[in-house]
Amino acid sequence: MVSYLERIDSPQDLKRMTREELKGLAAELRSAIVARVDAIGGHLGSNLGAVEAEIALHYVFDAPKDKIVFDVSHQCYVHKALTGRRGILEEGNYRDYVGFTDYRESVYDHFSVGHTSTSVSLASGLAKARDLRGSSENVIAFIGDGSLSGGIAFEGLDYVAELGTNFIVVFNDNEMSIAEPHGGIYRNLSELRRTNGACEQNLFRAIGLDYMYVEGGNDIDALVDAFTKVKDIDHPIVVHIHTEKGLGSDWAVKDKEPGHYGQPKSFKPSGVKGSNEYTRDFLEAKMAADPTVCVINAATPSAFGMNRAWREKMGSQFVDVGIAEEHAIAMISGMARGGAKPVYAIYGTFLQRTFDQLMQEFALNMSPAVILVLDAGIGTGDVTHNGTQIGSMLATIPNIRAFAPSNLNDYFALLDWAIEQTDYPVVIHVPAAVCKDDAAIDPAHADTYQIMRHGRRVALIGFGNKFRLAAAVAEGLRADGITATLIDPVIYSAVDTVTLDSLRSDHDIVVTIEDNQKDGGYGEKIAAYFGPTDMKVLTYGAAKEYVTNEPYQEVMKRYRLTEEQILEDIRRLL
């Protein structure tokens, strides 16, 4: 079989190909994407839909002089394969490259990106710099998959409309977000598709941008023609291309939401119910009992096992606001003020986008809404999605009562209380494990630490998912003849000074272990509290750094977040 891909070391090689060869290349790339995802997992639908567009972009434009910025960059496999990184689609080399663009990896990748809706703004900076430098390359932002509903995308388009120089937005319209798209603009986009871009109202023109529609978003000829027309254009334009998400995988085409990201073929679902599914079922029961309980999510409902059938069953008591995390925080604040009981379920990494709304609309307004944070805690996966800083971010904000329960009993006791109470803005980290304690916390006294065992000399305070590590260290200290005090603080938005003071009479060392960054974390507050005293305090947590795809256990060792290392440190200090 002819391999076109093997002939491509850079986009220059692409430019020598005939249109027929480009089409052969597209077919080859499509199979290679499916093979890669089957082998190691990865973004399937988003990559498959953009194959022809990325070929056409690199065929027409002259990267890296011309600069292409990919939104979220969960569609960049073809771009990488065409720019000297074939390995990303070659068996045996898959892991040579990360699944997102990475500025450290190649001069063709201008940014490391993994959150949505920022490509237009990032690219506008490249364009502005170009204009200040007096050069004349093309700057292209490639955006789609629901990213358009994120507020910063609108801010970017609104700015670009005033730029007055070359700027090309390729709007990759595959009719989807990760789930179905939400928001009024999707009606206009649908009408634009239906009329071949000719309908009266046009969101992009209303923002002040020039506009071109390309129905054949998976047709290399149509794309090459369109991109050739806009190359070197002297003003900003939106090229709206209609693509099919998942094209090349029957499954990903038919079932676009799960098809967005594929698991490797070797992947076997554990069949064990996780804390997210327990959460979903708990919320379902609450909603059935009270029509004012309402679950809000921002474009990632499947993370909580809230699939399409479930969402439809919940009716108006479930709202997917689309990629609009900031709106969601202000909206739940309004819902709580209006007498409803909103529960906003969100990945920690995306909650970062809402710091200001948390500060102003949520916390300052004492809105008794509930935020459930998924994947908060030390992450060692993709650098753009780790939740290592979430606890520090949230602990900075006044008024919020923030909890990191270590087990399901405490978690559901708190969640039930949080939904029903009307006094506090509440944040709860969803526990990673599904272990259960004998008893559940009494939420009415959740500002008092849970002392799991009274001991002497050494007190271990284990925060959230790291409570079990603290318990293990306590066990380890028995070998030293020490019965350590073991504390599950559960709350992390405040320090329980009464409990801390009670330790002073018969403890020499307090050890804090948290599933969070040390900087701005829980341990520092305890260390500062004991600062003027004789108490020795050892604090454990993540370093303030970005981590990219490292084995979790190795990172834990680097942070001395293992039973052996913590015991070693305590013994040195005893």
Add this chain to the structure above:
Amino acid sequence: MVSYLERIDSPQDLKRMTREELKGLAAELRSAIVARVDAIGGHLGSNLGAVEAEIALHYVFDAPKDKIVFDVSHQCYVHKALTGRRGILEEGNYRDYVGFTDYRESVYDHFSVGHTSTSVSLASGLAKARDLRGSSENVIAFIGDGSLSGGIAFEGLDYVAELGTNFIVVFNDNEMSIAEPHGGIYRNLSELRRTNGACEQNLFRAIGLDYMYVEGGNDIDALVDAFTKVKDIDHPIVVHIHTEKGLGSDWAVKDKEPGHYGQPKSFKPSGVKGSNEYTRDFLEAKMAADPTVCVINAATPSAFGMNRAWREKMGSQFVDVGIAEEHAIAMISGMARGGAKPVYAIYGTFLQRTFDQLMQEFALNMSPAVILVLDAGIGTGDVTHNGTQIGSMLATIPNIRAFAPSNLNDYFALLDWAIEQTDYPVVIHVPAAVCKDDAAIDPAHADTYQIMRHGRRVALIGFGNKFRLAAAVAEGLRADGITATLIDPVIYSAVDTVTLDSLRSDHDIVVTIEDNQKDGGYGEKIAAYFGPTDMKVLTYGAAKEYVTNEPYQEVMKRYRLTEEQILEDIRRLL
């Protein structure tokens, strides 16, 4: 003279007035607004332009059952005066009420609001709660003054277009932001005004919203008619009203940007150049020397003394992106990657809106752009604008080199270095004072603390604007026969462990004093570093709380941030 206002204890009294009386009331309110601002200062132009609209809203709708949410709420004086709070416009009682809406103040104020662009989202939550509860009141979001360009406003409109039930957006179009508005949408808005709302492209319709245009935004009859038409409407609609900002003050009409906020007549400009003006002049010189240096601001350029004439003089080397703080961070990250030298000047309180972009686009991408933060540090003014948490927020983020210089020499040495270097994302707090030191910091060694005086027993570390307090405490300790070590750390994104270790041999107490919240601040990191040692650490900073309009010195006493109290604490520990 007849006082209409005296007859109004609630909107019910308004409803009994004739149209002529309403007009008399408008004139009276307008004079009262000017008098209030002349007496104690306040938002002038934004309140004056909205007088008739707020009268008409309360005349037509039935608050507090019908719910009106004001964006930013810097136009709420009339609303307050008509809802049982006449004092806000009565001499002698002005200070009985805050200048923004405050949910604690009245059932007519649903939220405490001071940041822009959130009214649609907040109100959408009230509407969603209404629908879940099964009631049927009107929900109104009142938005204008440039707030429409903020991304969350777009997210809110996009969501509302799917709501399917009663929702009224009153878009108060006064053709202004605080400065002139920026962004492509303002061309469409201008065209809508020119065509009486009838032009082909319509941003609101493109988002999927119903639409009505009212040219007479300061005409009570036109407004009452329009609001009567949309009252109890069964779907979302935008009522676009064209108002004149500042109407009733010749100055505020003629010079709309400074007229947005008026100083009291008794106010005498000091004539002394402040650090903001020094910053502007420094940047002007840098821009003159290098065409790739570019200053970016988000809708508040006058804060840096960058008035219209100055902005025009700077040409393409100055960019006001409008109310689009998030876009600005991604854009400067792109500019830095593209070889320009961007400097983003922003109020600390508004930088909060960009946490995610700081984490992802700026810091993770190691973009060598520069952010200058104005009014970072403990604030005791309006609760929505204090910068108390900024240092904690920024210190949470990896990679950023963040500085809080205590004087202008250090500040400009760092700023000059930051603009020219290409290695780090840099944040610098603009110092409050314009004092100068004898020497300036060497930016090449800015990760080493500046030891201003070597001493023994006690070391004082004074952060940013609180360095001078640390110096005063050091002086006070001379009475105890102690020559204290005095440190100006300047950098606050990292802890200089070498310097801290050097203190261990001949110091017993380290005292940290910071112009920031204690939680997540600088002192906690130092306390944690010394946690396992015998060093005693005293940390001073603000409590984790919201503060509203309290005298600064009283708040400092509550936080023990005075020379006397800190000396007392040290002496107790010695």
